[in-house]
Amino acid sequence: MAGNGNKGGNEIGSKALVSRRCFIGASVFAGASIALFGLGGCAPQPTAATGKAAAFTPGTYTGTADGKFDTITVEADFSEGAIEAVRVVEHRDTARIAAPAVEMMPERIVAAQGLGVDTVTGATLTSMGILAAVGQCVDAAGGSASALRGVGASEPTGITEALAADVVVVGAGASGMGAAIAAAQGGKRVVVLEKNSNLGGNCLVSGGHLEYLAAPNEARPEMTDALHRYIQEVLDSDLAATYDAAFVATVRRQYEDFKASGATKLFDSPEFYALDFAATTGEGLPSEVYLPVARNITALNQWMDELGFSWETPTHLITGYTYPRWSNPTEGVCGEGYFDFFDGVVKDGGYDIEVMLACAAEELMSEGGAVSGVRAVAEDGTVWEIAAPAVILASGGFSGNEEMLRQYNTEWSYPEEALTTTNVNGHTGDGILMAQALGAGVLDMGNQMMFPFNDPLTLSAENVSGTFADCPIVNKQGKRFLDETADRFVMTAALMEQEDSLCFMVSDANSVYVTEASPGEDTLLRRGQLFRADTLEELAGQMGVPADAFVAEMERYNGFCAAGADEDFGRYFFDELSPVATPPFYASPATWAAHITIGGL
DSSP states (O other): OOOOOOOOOOOOOOOOOOOOGGOOOOOSSSEEEEEEOSEEEEEEOSSSSSOSSOOOOEEEEEEEESSSSSEEEEEEESSSSSSEEEEEEOOSSSSHHHHHHHHHHHHHHHTTTTSOOOOTTOOOHHHHHHHHHHHHHHHTTOHHHHHHHTOOOOOOOEEEEEEEEEEEEOOOOHHHHHHHHHHTTTTHHHHHHHHOSSBGGGGGSOOOBBOOTTOOHHHOBBHHHHHHHHHHHHHHHHHHHHHHHHHHHHHHHHHHHHHHHHBBOOOOOHHHHHHHHHHHHSSSIIIIHHHHHHHHHHHHHHHHHHHHHBBOOOOOEEETOOOOOOOOBBBSSSTTTHHHHHHHHHEEEEEEOOOOOEEEEEEEEEEEEEEEEEEETTTTOOEEEESEEEEEEEEEEEEHHHHHHHHHHHSSSSSSSSOOOOTTOOOOOOOHHHHHHTTTBBTTOOOEEEEEEOTTTTTTTOOSSSOOSSSSSETTSBBBOOOSSSSSHHHHHHHHHHHGGGGGEEEOTTHHHHTTTTTOOOHHHTTTTTEEEEEEEEEHHHHHSSSHHHHHHHHHHHHHHEEEHOOOTTEEEEEOOOOSSSSSSEEEEEEEEEEEEOOOO
């Protein structure tokens, strides 16, 4: 799964308000048993005394505050002595990530009669926005929000509980839930542990892109001269000239047979995929490294087809991957569509899957030299010891662990400043660290992928407007500095050399693209996450770049688009959306952040 990830809020600590004996079912994963620690139903005992009873002017009040992407609006009902109800009436944060906070934060506030309640794990920015908005309501009702911020924090339960399963899956992202469903299809009882309060992991904030190697012809785009040129460059690469001649000959024969057949749809095969990735990345051997990957992807595609998954067609390219073999769910925003799909699969299959949300795996239990289960800690402090003969670690990488990024880095010139990540909360290498504690080894840990174009405020690519891998990209001097269709490693390295590691994605009325996941053009403009102007000169002024240099650069770039050849950086993929010619004109500021760590156990 690859994507234009964004950044989850940094977790600031939370203990749930209720024990497992008080959960109620949460309908975030239809058909599965969900244990959501901290969901309402049992009032907590606040650890800070409220002092005198609060005095409010009865009524309903409205408050607004910033969430992650946009403002959050709440309504709160007050009697003379209590906060009676809180409702979140509007927000634009990622739906499945924000949902637990939207449900639980009002219940926690009312139960505690305070604003010092714990934020929801994995939805910190949404939780804090709700608290701030309710604070406005408290003040408007004649109370004191500052006084109530000391009321409501909970204490750990101190309880240890035991549970048994056939399989424990650590991590409820795309790979974790895929593994859970596959195991349950085999008749296994599965327990899934997820440290955040929602299913989905980074998949929810990715672009939702998945390679569709098994795509039938009707789902593939038409071949173009540029794509034929790309294939020929792979076949003529230094790697192809020095690698196993028989393997390369197989790819050549496949390509020649394709052309001889008169086929017009995208050429692809597991062998070409392997040669393509090895040649373009400069790492790994095609048959030993990438061919097994291609076969696994194909098997995954076929499994999803059998389950009834609906692919977006035709397949397409994504940022940093020029060959158009990627697809998306036809439904849902970004990667959320996969979990809409999983909902239906589990509901229809009636599988024995128990998902324990807000419950972080902390230790692999072992007995007689073998892993025997997992020890986890829930938000409310309950320790869970889950015995199982099989444990699947699907806990993501370590893009959110700055110490590990620096420890294993072999490629990047990381700055002294704190490293940022596109990832949701929690991708801190937990599975790797737990396995290392038992003596496991690691491999390829220095292979750390950055995503080069993220909104500097939220680290979300969904907030960056334009057409990725197409629009021109300029630095603070108003000049292009890369081939916009290069791979992510090349583009990130080039961006790191620019002033403040800052760039602008430039688009026009035809190519500007504000994704469904973004808060919308007006909000982006208001918050300085997007600039818009009727002339390039005016746009340069908003960007803070030299107008003469910028206008000249856009004119030169448009000439390359017309010629189909870039004299400055060698780009040759252009289409009708490539030029910047039709007002209004747009520019999105962007920077790099840690995105995917490829190495592991």
